[in-house]
Amino acid sequence: MEESSELPLPDAFLDFLKANGLDPSIYTASDSTPRYIRLKPGCEAYSQEVEADMECKLEKVGWLPGFYSLPPDIRIASSKAYQEGKIYGIDAASGAAVIALGISAGDHVLDLCAAPGAKLCMISEFLGDSGSVTGIDVARHRIAACRTMLQKYALGDRCRLFVADGTTFSLLPVEFHSNSKSCEPALEEKGDTFREWTSRRPYKERKKATKAMKTAASPLVPGTQHPELIFYGRHSGVVGLYSSELYSTVCDSEISSRGYDKVLVDAECTHDGSIRHIQKFENWGWTTFQRRVLDAERTNSLTVLQFKLLSNGFRLLKVGGLLVYSTCSLTVAQNEDVVELFLKENASAELQEVDAAKNWPCKSGRIPKTLRFDPLTSQTSGLFVAKFKKLGI
Numbered sequence: 251m252e253e254s255s256e257l258p259l260p261d262a263f264l265d266f267l268k269a270n271g272l273d274p275s276i277y278t279a280s281d282s283t284p285r286y287i288r289l290k291p292g293c294e295a296y297s298q299e300v301e302a303d304m305e306c307k308l309e310k311v312g313w314l315p316g317f318y319s320l321p322p323d324i325r326i327a328s329s330k331a332y333q334e335g336k337i338y339g340i341d342a343a344s345g346a347a348v349i350a351l352g353i354s355a356g357d358h359v360l361d362l363c364a365a366p367g368a369k370l371c372m373i374s375e376f377l378g379d380s381g382s383v384t385g386i387d388v389a390r391h392r393i394a395a396c397r398t399m400l401q402k403y404a405l406g407d408r409c410r411l412f413v414a415d416g417t418t419f420s421l422l423p424v425e426f427h428s429n430s431k432s433c434e435p436a437l438e439e440k441g442d443t444f445r446e447w448t449s450r451r452p453y454k455e456r457k458k459a460t461k462a463m464k465t466a467a468s469p470l471v472p473g474t475q476h477p478e479l480i481f482y483g484r485h486s487g488v489v490g491l492y493s494s495e496l497y498s499t500v501c502d503s504e505i506s507s508r509g510y511d512k513v514l515v516d517a518e519c520t521h522d523g524s525i526r527h528i529q530k531f532e533n534w535g536w537t538t539f540q541r542r543v544l545d546a547e548r549t550n551s552l553t554v555l556q557f558k559l560l561s562n563g564f565r566l567l568k569v570g571g572l573l574v575y576s577t578c579s580l581t582v583a584q585n586e587d588v589v590e591l592f593l594k595e596n597a598s599a600e601l602q603e604v605d606a607a608k609n610w611p612c613k614s615g616r617i618p619k620t621l622r623f624d625p626l627t628s629q630t631s632g633l634f635v636a637k638f639k640k641l642g643i
């Protein structure tokens with residue numbers, strides 16, 4: 251075990267850090283990294299009440315509007331403010347990744363790895379009563395947790411959620427479907443339209459929806475699972491659509507004008523930059539850690555997955571649209587290497603400066619314009635951020 255680290259790290263992890271050129275001293279920040287929260291829109295006036303409830307001072311995070319830091323040992327989930335849906339926990343670096351997207355009113359946003367959903371909530375907050383957000387995740391139970399979160403904070407009005415594989419997901423923002431000419435043959439039987447979402451839909455209706463989804467889904471990606479819609483808000487554009495419209499896809503050539511304005515690819519990773527995540531293995535056991543985090547085969551397949559998620563997210567972007575790729579790993583393999591390969595294979599992708607980052611406590615990554623939040627210097631969780639624009643070439 252490494253003595254300089256406050257968190258006792260197993261030798262296998264120290265070897266992993268060494269092999270990836272990472273300094274174990276970042277884990278000495280485990281007890282001093284603050285917790286971060288956002289007050290739900292409309293709840294800003296409750297900050298004193300929240301302070302009294304949590305018995306601590308909310309410190310405004312100077313470099314990140316709308317964020318407050320709290321002492322590291324505060325248990326947000328047991329506070330009344332959290333239970334009443336007035337605050338939600340989100341690390342400042344995660345918030346920075348959302349801000350890097352530069353969401354504007356009316357944007358159609360895709361969150362390709364959305365669960366458990368803190369960034370999705372922030373995106374919904376930014377959109378307010380305009381645009382739409384589509385959240386997808388391959389893990390059903392995790393995207394179901396997003397649904398719970400959106401409902402708790404009443405932020406789901408313009409959101410739709412799918413259980414889907416982000417490497418093959420092909421559905422565009424809904425507002426375009428009703429007018430667009432699908433590349434698929436028209437379905438003879440259109441069936442019923444989507445009614446307002448209710449979690450208590452009768453079994454017969456849910457069965458019908460599943461059947462419609464299976465028959466209407468895109469044949470563009472053979473052999474893959476079709477997306478399953480598990481939630482939609484009243485103004486998400488889904489209400490009133492036919493299944494065939496919701497599940498229709500357009501040709502790749504049409505995506506350039508009908509794709510998403512903004513895409514977030516907060517990719518699955520080894521989470522080695524997230525001190526809180528690493529801390530959990532003290533309870534879960536380091537053997538689990540070795541299997542889940544360090545297994546070389548898993549790490550190699552992760553970089554393939556990250557590249558595919560980034561590529562598909564970029565494919566679904568309209569020309570002029572912006573994409574943020576982020577991971578909470580600090581390894582070059584899962585960040586700069588993925589970015590480098592992606593740029594090599596996508597002539598229409600241009601790395602962008604994150605203008606908002608000028609006052610952020612982060613450093614440049616190995617590739618200029620990419621950013622790295624290092625827990626020791628940023629007082630946040632570790633995060634890598636790269637921003638791309640889709641050029642019209």
Ligand SMILES: C[S@@+](CC[C@H](N)C(=O)[O-])C[C@H]1O[C@@H](n2cnc3c(N)ncnc32)[C@H](O)[C@@H]1O
Pocket residue numbers: 344362363364365366367368369370386387388389392414415416417516517518519555
């Ligand atoms: C780092 S987490 C995302 C955190 C999330 N953006 C947030 O702010 O709460 C990565 C997520 O990617 C999901 N994931 C893994 N493989 C995926 C795939 N092929 N398609 C979509 N999601 C995937 C995982 O289930 C996990 O929930």
